[in-house]
Amino acid sequence: MNGEEKKPVIDKRQKIMEAAVVVFADKGFYNSTVADVARSADVADGTIYLYFKNKDDLLISIFEHSMEMFIGTVRGELENIDNPRDKIRKFITLHLQLVQKHQNLAQVIQIELRQSSKFMKEYANEKFFEYLSLIQGVIEEGKEQGLFRASADPVILKRAIFGAVDEMALEWVLMRKKRYSIEEAADQLSDMFIRGIALL
Amino acid sequence: MNGEEKKPVIDKRQKIMEAAVVVFADKGFYNSTVADVARSADVADGTIYLYFKNKDDLLISIFEHSMEMFIGTVRGELENIDNPRDKIRKFITLHLQLVQKHQNLAQVIQIELRQSSKFMKEYANEKFFEYLSLIQGVIEEGKEQGLFRASADPVILKRAIFGAVDEMALEWVLMRKKRYSIEEAADQLSDMFIRGIALL
Amino acid sequence: MNGEEKKPVIDKRQKIMEAAVVVFADKGFYNSTVADVARSADVADGTIYLYFKNKDDLLISIFEHSMEMFIGTVRGELENIDNPRDKIRKFITLHLQLVQKHQNLAQVIQIELRQSSKFMKEYANEKFFEYLSLIQGVIEEGKEQGLFRASADPVILKRAIFGAVDEMALEWVLMRKKRYSIEEAADQLSDMFIRGIALL
Amino acid sequence: MNGEEKKPVIDKRQKIMEAAVVVFADKGFYNSTVADVARSADVADGTIYLYFKNKDDLLISIFEHSMEMFIGTVRGELENIDNPRDKIRKFITLHLQLVQKHQNLAQVIQIELRQSSKFMKEYANEKFFEYLSLIQGVIEEGKEQGLFRASADPVILKRAIFGAVDEMALEWVLMRKKRYSIEEAADQLSDMFIRGIALL
DNA sequence: TATGAATGAGTGTTCATTCAT
DNA sequence: AATGAATGAACACTCATTCAT
DSSP, rough: GGGSSSSSSSSHHHHHHHHHHHHHHHHHHHOOOOOHHHHHHHHHHHHHHHSSSSHHHHHHHHHHHHHHHHHHHHHHHHHHHHOHHHHHHHHHHHHHHHHHTTTTHIIIIIIIIOOHHHHHHSSSSHHHHHHHHHHHHHHHHHHHHOBBBOOOOHHHHHHHHHHHHHHHHHHHHOOOSSSSSSSHHHHHHHHHHHHHHBOO | OOOOSSSSSSOOOOOOOHHHHHHHHHHOSSTHHHHEEEEHHHHHHHHHHHSSSSHHHHHHHHHHHHHHHHHHHHHHHHOOOHHHHHHHHHHHHHHHHHHHHHHHHHIIIIIHHOOOHHHHHHHOOHHHHHHHHHHHHHHHHHHHHHHHHHTOOOHEEEEEEHHHHHEEEHHHHOSSSHHHHOOOHHHHHHHHHHHHHOOO | OOGGGSSSSSOHHHHHHHHHHHHHHHHHHHOOOHHHHHHTSSSSSHHHHHHHSSHHHHHHHHHHHHHHHHHHHHHHHHHTOOOHHHHHHHHHHHHHHHHHHHHHHHIIIIIIHHHHHHHHSSSOOOHHHHHHHHHHHHHHHHTTTTOTTTTTOHHHHHHHHHHHHHHHHHHHHOOOSOSSSSHHHHHHHHHHHHHHHHHO | OOGSSSSSSSSSSHHHHHHHHHHHHHOOTTOOOOOHHHHHSOHHHHHHHHHHHHHHHHHHHHHHHHHHHHHHHHHHHTOOOOHHHHHHHHHHHEEEEEEHTHHHHHHIIIIIIOOOOOHHHHHHHHHHHHHHHHHHHHHHHHHTTTOOOOTOOOOHHHHHHHHHHHHHHHHHHHHOOOOOHHHHHHHHHHHHHHHHBBBO
């Protein structure tokens, strides 16, 4: 009768993806069974196939869905900042924070999907490139404003920055006893990269 | 009795590992079968179990064996250099060159081994930490000599540098049409990191 | 209230059976899903279970319904004929014509239903025996009238005649490029059988 | 050391086919599981896949193997006979006898394979046509010798004869309480067909 | 009546591992 | 040491059937 009834159940597709993230993060994609995911999502095995073509599709769907969220968040935050130096710092901080907040998700994306040649080779990874191009944009902006070295190659450095930040995030996620804070890491990385591509 | 017997067969263990590297790089660890490896190594399926405890052990053995080679090579080269700045440049260049030279191996180590949280979690990865500590040592050396910023945290930055270099290498290996040379990448990275941690 | 309501929907049970015939003829009973049939009949999966106990029951219903039609048609036509020789010719011609006219149906009955010993064993096939007995009746009639050999055993020969005609029909249905007409086949068969059981 | 050791175990492929015939005859192809066959053959499930590509291939292999035996036997027997009339009688008798002797096999071939549109459509059935052509040859021979009617079409009648004999065989195999003997059936059929295509 | 989302038992097939030779 | 046939546990996926709406 009223708005409350519109979505009496949370989107089941979403529910399955969330359960899968936990399972995959825990046991790894190849060592998880579809039955594991189903049990964790509290649905029948067959139900998963109503929402996903197959097990691979489930992983890829998680990836795409998450990357959209990541990209949206990062892009939104960067828009409010003018200085490319601050943008780089923000980007790094945000990436680490997001990873911290969504640890299981980060683990699945980084380890289970991005690391798999099967997926990297067979599946054209547009979302990932979109994310990378955010960094490239910032570097180019800085070069145009005369803040960054003309010799800095945005195509190469975007990947280097991503690699560094992502590796930090990976370590941080896998580390049981945290030896440093996300903030420290963000500062160290930001300082290094900003100095590294600064004009002087 | 004569020369023929010197190395009648190359070490069969080695032969299997080399074949496995090719197979795993091509199809991925989880999508390769022990029979695939056996066929490629031109031995019987069962023979593999004379040299390796199981399929996982084969992957780990490849990793340890390769890391030893990597570490030995890098450590040897760095010993001949005095200036920590040059050492960083050398480290970066060498890592990229080694990856270029051993593409299949690099792919397996990077992608297939790191792929699974199973391996990252269950298998204490000493060789990897040893490799990382090489970078850390160089940074500490540079700080002691007053060449690098005191504020630079070697524990954090070793991982960042590794992450950046490794990501570049990964991209380079997976890229079909190479858009830049290993040398360019090495220069870009070296310039950035050296400036990034330099005193001024 | 008005003409529109006379047959607002063709009997839905009939509609499902007709759709099923097409689907089963195309893909085979065991390789067709209930969902296939439902889609083809333009009803929901569950609706099928309002009209049929289960998938098997659907097949058997098709069979019974068709056999009733077959038997009715054949019996009606034979009634108008006096001479047992002509009756045999009519029977053969009619069977082949009916198969030609209802190819999908014929295929399902012949192939898919007989296919499984499950059906042949578990399901007492009264309609089929009724059909067979039509032939037997004609032979007996001919023997009584002294037209057919006394040595001809109607119990055995009814089955032989049916087998021959049905095999011809099966071939004809499965043949893509028709190499002979139904009429030719009917003549050849009729000539053979009539001579075969004739007195002289 | 001697000939006894040549085949210490009966060909395992053969063993599996024989077990499968029993299982398929009992429960039907689609209602039998590979595990059923394995258990019956006293091998592991996986073993079946060392000898057959998949479950379908097992059925087809049974068919081809049996048809070769059938064809060989029939062809051999017919060679010793001169008169085409006697050849037809022999063919009919032999077919019925073979079916009687290999009841399970006959059931599988007739019902499970030949009756399945899936197999009839997808699998070009050379052995079956070879068998049919044996009959055709006999009819043509009889026509050349002036024993059979010129108006008899061998292409059509070979199928009719086969259909009649096969239907008799099917009935006989499925009949629990035998109401007539194989010999009676063979005589009835032979008499009918020989008279049916005879010159006078 | 009709729907179609959900179920979960069932199965073909794969493949790491063993072991008799 | 080496083989490769055999094993059988494991798993992704399908689909007949049900039932809340």
